[in-house]
Amino acid sequence: MNDIVSSIELNENLNTVGHRLCRLADFINKNPSQGHAVPRKTMADTVEAILGAIFLDSDLDNVARVMRNIALTV
Template identity: 45%
Template sequence: MASLFMNQEDRTRAVEQLFGYTFEDPSLLHKALHLAGSGGSLDGNKSLAQVGDAVLRLALVSEGYEKGMAREHTSRIVDRVGGNDMLTSVGFLHKLDKLVYKNPSQLGGVPPKPMACTVEALLGAVYLDSSKSIDTVRQVMSVLGLVWPELAN
């Protein structure tokens, strides 16, 4: 279903079903789905993506700490799992590009960087909506495949 024809309720239902998480404040979810220039906002989901980037890194770094991993090893995992290439791939894999609100002048698909930003923004939205529960964010990260690789080098 193209995002042009989806209403807010359909988008909310699609993300909640994918994540296995119900938003208390769906407006956070919709802020996360707004690309720059859409919905009257020049920055779109970028501020929320900043929160999501920080919480994603916190979840990964704390897991590295809990596993007793060396700082350098943890940094490589954070760079790999939390990098734009992985975030972009995850976003497209789960068809999040079909759910974003685009700027009306944007033709075609969602570019890679805005897709990565959207995934981060969605994690930020879950974090804020769940009363800043890192465990809830970790559950959503797991659903998306943003997990600590057990046998990573």
């Protein structure tokens, strides 16, 4: 189980999901000093925070459903 969680939680994997699949960068305030780009860690942290909020507001089944919908599965 830990291997599955580790492979899903890789910052690069979460960054890819956030940028390419969900277009979250459109909703994150950008820092002008970084060329209005969203750093990889910021995007990965945002995806993690969204999944955590879903978990706190509902249950693990809904988190799994959202992860499947955004192609964040192993």
